[in-house]
Amino acid sequence: MAIPLPGRQVRGSTTGKPIMALLDLLGRTWSLGIIWHLHTGPATFRELQQRCEKISPTLLNTRLKELKTLQLIESQASGYQLSHQGVDLFAIISPLGSWSSQWAQALKEESKL
Amino acid sequence: MAIPLPGRQVRGSTTGKPIMALLDLLGRTWSLGIIWHLHTGPATFRELQQRCEKISPTLLNTRLKELKTLQLIESQASGYQLSHQGVDLFAIISPLGSWSSQWAQALKEESKL
DNA sequence: CACCATGCTACAAATACTGTAGCATGGTGT
DNA sequence: ACACCATGCTACAGTATTTGTAGCATGGTG
Numbered sequence: 687m688a689i690p691l692p693g694r695q696v697r698g699s700t701t702g703k704p705i706m707a708l709l710d711l712l713g714r715t716w717s718l719g720i721i722w723h724l725h726t727g728p729a730t731f732r733e734l735q736q737r738c739e740k741i742s743p744t745l746l747n748t749r750l751k752e753l754k755t756l757q758l759i760e761s762q763a764s765g766y767q768l769s770h771q772g773v774d775l776f777a778i779i780s781p782l783g784s785w786s787s788q789w790a791q792a793l794k795e796e797s798k799l
Numbered sequence: 800m801a802i803p804l805p806g807r808q809v810r811g812s813t814t815g816k817p818i819m820a821l822l823d824l825l826g827r828t829w830s831l832g833i834i835w836h837l838h839t840g841p842a843t844f845r846e847l848q849q850r851c852e853k854i855s856p857t858l859l860n861t862r863l864k865e866l867k868t869l870q871l872i873e874s875q876a877s878g879y880q881l882s883h884q885g886v887d888l889f890a891i892i893s894p895l896g897s898w899s900s901q902w903a904q905a906l907k908e909e910s911k912l
Numbered sequence: 913c914a915c916c917a918t919g920c921t922a923c924a925a926a927t928a929c930t931g932t933a934g935c936a937t938g939g940t941g942t
Numbered sequence: 943a944c945a946c947c948a949t950g951c952t953a954c955a956g957t958a959t960t961t962g963t964a965g966c967a968t969g970g971t972g
Contacts (some may be wrong), residue, residue: 687959692903698832700854703897704903709831715928715960718822719811731919740811742961747920757906771902780893783818785891789884790805790817793870828929828959844950855930860951869920 687714689752711756716741716749718779721768724759725776728767800827802865828863829854831892834881836890837872841880856911 690696690711692704697713699706712718716738723729723737735746750766753759758772768776803809803824805817810826812819813817825831829851836842836850863879866872871885881889 692899692906698829698851700852704899705835708895708899709835713826713828713831715826716811716843718826722818722822732917738811738912739813740961742963743920744922744962745960748960757902757909764818771905775907778898779892783823785888786805786817786821789821789870789888792884793805796870845948853930855932856951857931857953858929861929 689755691756711752714749714752717753718747720746720749720753721758721772721776721779724766724768724772725780727764727765730765734766802868804869812898824865827862829858830866833859833862833866834885834889834892837879837881837885838893841875841877843878847879883901 687697688694688779690707692707693702694707695702696710698710719738720734721742723734724735728739731743731746731750735741735743739747750759750761753772754761757769758775759766760769761767800810801807803820807820808815809820809823811839819858831849832851832854836847839850842850842854844859844863848854849858851859863872863874866885870882871888871893872879873882873885874880903904
């Protein structure tokens with residue numbers, strides 16, 4: 687699958703709008719998960735595999751290449767880590783953590799009725 | 800694919816943490832796109848298909864069921880629309896729009912060097 | 913130089929998504 | 943009442959993506 691570059695046609699959109707490239711990227715299995723798990727700090731390939739619990743090395747590597755090309759992560763001696771842009775992106779999505787808790791709660795309440 | 804309910808084991812995580820259910824959901828093809836395209840207002844099935852440009856009706860329907868079960872969208876006479884929770888979720892991710900523009904810009908600058 | 917850990921690739925099996933056709937239902941016009 | 947149309951959605955075969963396991967290559971350690 688081609689890396690979703692802003693400005694190009696991506697999966698689901700021919701317009702080339704950056705948001706569409708981003709949604710394509712984040713909609714790929716594990717993209718969000720990798721970013722999420724990396725925010726706790728740099729990790730080596732094998733450690734990242736463990737943080738993600740169940741990702742296959744093949745796909746992990748594929749995603750890492752995509753994220754690196756799109757400058758959301760970078761690899762250093764300490765392993766993979768979020769880039770400056772990656773940190774920014776994480777800052778936007780980090781409220782999902784607490785939002786998801788209240789959402790889970792609401793679903794639970796609902797199911798009681 | 801089973802609907803990622805918080806509290807259950809989901810794709811990529813056995814912990815049942817709500818955030819993992821959410822990341823599983825949002826990481827599925829088109830989930831984010833549907834939420835994104837719905838924020839501009841209610842849409843009928845066929846109109847949503849058009850907003851999404853290239854989604855297959857099979858998958859659109861699958862995603863709509865998931866999102867409905869998880870109470871992020873609801874269907875009314877006017878068509879599908881974001882639920883209260885869906886609007887909340889969108890509020891969190893909406894900064895991705897402008898973030899993606901500056902990201903696209905940065906990638907472009909980079910490629911000039 | 914044996915031993916081990918790490919980063920990563922190979923590849924077949926399993927799963928998810930697409931694309932096209934088309935059915936069922938509920939209007940609208942005549 | 944009846945042809946005509948749009949809509950919501952399903953069927954299903956073909957294609958693309960993801961998983962799971964095995965294992966290779968490289969570099970460090972005793």
